[in-house]
Amino acid sequence: MAKRRQTLQNTANLTLNRTFAMPLHRQLYDRLRHAILSGQLQAGQALPSTRVLASELGISLNTVNNAYEQLFAEGYIERRVGQGTRVACDLPETFFLPKGVPQRNTAPNESTHAPLFLSHLGEDLMRQAPESSIQTYLRLTPPHAFRTGTPDLRAFPFQQWNQIVAHCARSMLRDMANYQEIAGYYPLREAIASHVSITRGVHCQAEQVIIVPGAQAALDMAARLLLNPGDLAWIENPGYLGAQRALLNAGAQLAPIPVTSEGINVEIGQKQYPQGRLAYVTPSHQFPSGITMHLSQRIALLQWAKQANAWILEDDYDSDYRFSGRPLDALQGLDMAQRVIYIGTFSKVLFPALRIGYLIVPPQLVPPFLSLCSYTHIHVSILEQLTLEAWMTKGYLLRHIRRMHDLYAARRALLIELLQKELGEA
The missing domain is CATH 1.10.10.10 (Winged helix-like DNA-binding domain superfamily/Winged helix DNA-binding domain)
Structure with a gap:
């Protein structure tokens, strides 16, 4: 034998x-x-x-x-x-x-x-x-109704965008052609800090903003920096597969926490997985249910993170679009213990090919995040950063969001009307 x-x-x-x-x-x-x-x-x-x-x-x-x-x-x-x-x-x-x-x-x-x-x-x-490649799915499937992760590109003002790209390439690119700041173009970081402060109640300085190639890159970086192999990570159940994959790639053990009508159930997480080192959440618009996390659950989650010395990844992927009531401020804005890493992206608001996302991290985490950036992507394409900064400071971003908000709200209202007509109140 x-x-x-x-x-x-x-x-x-x-x-x-x-x-x-x-x-x-x-x-x-x-x-x-x-x-x-x-x-x-x-x-x-x-x-x-x-x-x-x-x-x-x-x-x-x-x-x-x-x-x-x-x-x-x-x-x-x-x-x-x-x-x-x-x-x-x-x-x-x-x-x-x-x-x-x-x-x-x-x-x-x-x-x-x-x-x-x-x-x-x-x-x-x-x-x-x-089976699990989100990018393969998005790339190979033709446009169709109810597809997630992609805005209506027919409504995007590409001519206006192209004019800004051309202007930045002519007037600024020559002087910016060398290596740039690892954290990203500073005026863009300032514009992002201002935008999320006004629209999402995020408390940060431009120095806390790190530009990365999309939200998925942000998830991957955060998982690798904040977790050791074998650490427990809370995830929403059901939840975003891309986040699960990033955590698994870092060697984490996934702890699925059920999502209720008030968001992730913190009480169950504390009882079943008290050794959790990190929690991934989508509090403003839970994916895929669309639930907004109740204030009581937000406070409970923040208290857990403080007591357990754990981290919270807040994925605020499409909070610009809300069609009823005033949205709650970001979880990061309620965080007094600096345990929240805020993740945002422009792919869902503008267009997916624009691979610009950002992290907003507590000041003490800025150095390790920048060190990891220096060994992965160094920095995001400077021409796209210049264009996006100009797009934001000229007011085009907010105007585009308002137009798309009206467009999506009208479509949503029409869908609800037709569903009620065909299916009744049941």
Whole structure:
């Protein structure tokens, strides 16, 4: 039995990662299947019993059983009484080859291509990319009704925008062509600080604003800086998949907290996940439910963060659009303990190709965030920053928001009217 265990460990990498969203039995299945197809495990080679492999990997017997059952069902392994479990001699991939076409040789020494070695994170991303890539979905699907994340681009004043781009390129770009401030173009940071102070009640100075390539980049940076692998992170359930992916990439363990009519349920979070180190929330317009977090829950969340010495990521992705009542000020504006990292973006208000987002961080976090920026993107395209700053200071941003607000409000009212007409009050 010891010989089997040694042979399997020497020929296949079966290391599993408990911090990934993918279940352990699926990880084990993938690694064994890869080892079989690449020739690391040879046809007819004996595999250890489920009990031996479970003991060796430190996982449950059910986990190994589930992986073996899947491999057996798909024809990668064989089970015979008295002979144990072995790698199948005829693999499923060979069944579909036309007659006369030679089967591929999977022996390692005879392979024409080197095996693709990735980190566990890389393997996880490769498996999940087709299902979870938000950008792929947005890019490949044609325009249609009720699509999230994209404003009505037909209503955007591109001619006006292009005129400002041309002006900035002619009059300013030559003098700004060298490397710029890592935190971003300072006049733009001033304009953003002023805008969120007036419209969202955010308390900050321009020095706390850091320009990044979109809100997703902000989430990724914050997760890596504020969490260690294995740390617990509260997330809204249901919630934004892009945030979940950023937290998982940082090695966090996700703690799903239910969303009620008042927003994330802080009481449940404290009871079930008291060791949480960070909470990701969308308090102004919860995604995907649209709920606004009640003031009582905001105060409870801030008190928890202060007492637990935890961080709060406030994703204020589209707070400019609210169609009834005055919106509550941002969570950051209520934060007296400086535990909130505020994230904003212009992609949802202007157009998605404008990859400009921003972080507003407590003063003590500015140096580490800037240090991380210097090793990732250095700074965002200066021409786009110049254009956006001019767009904001000339008053075009607020005028555009007002126009789009009226447009979306009219469409919303029409939709409600038609739904009531066709479906009734029920």
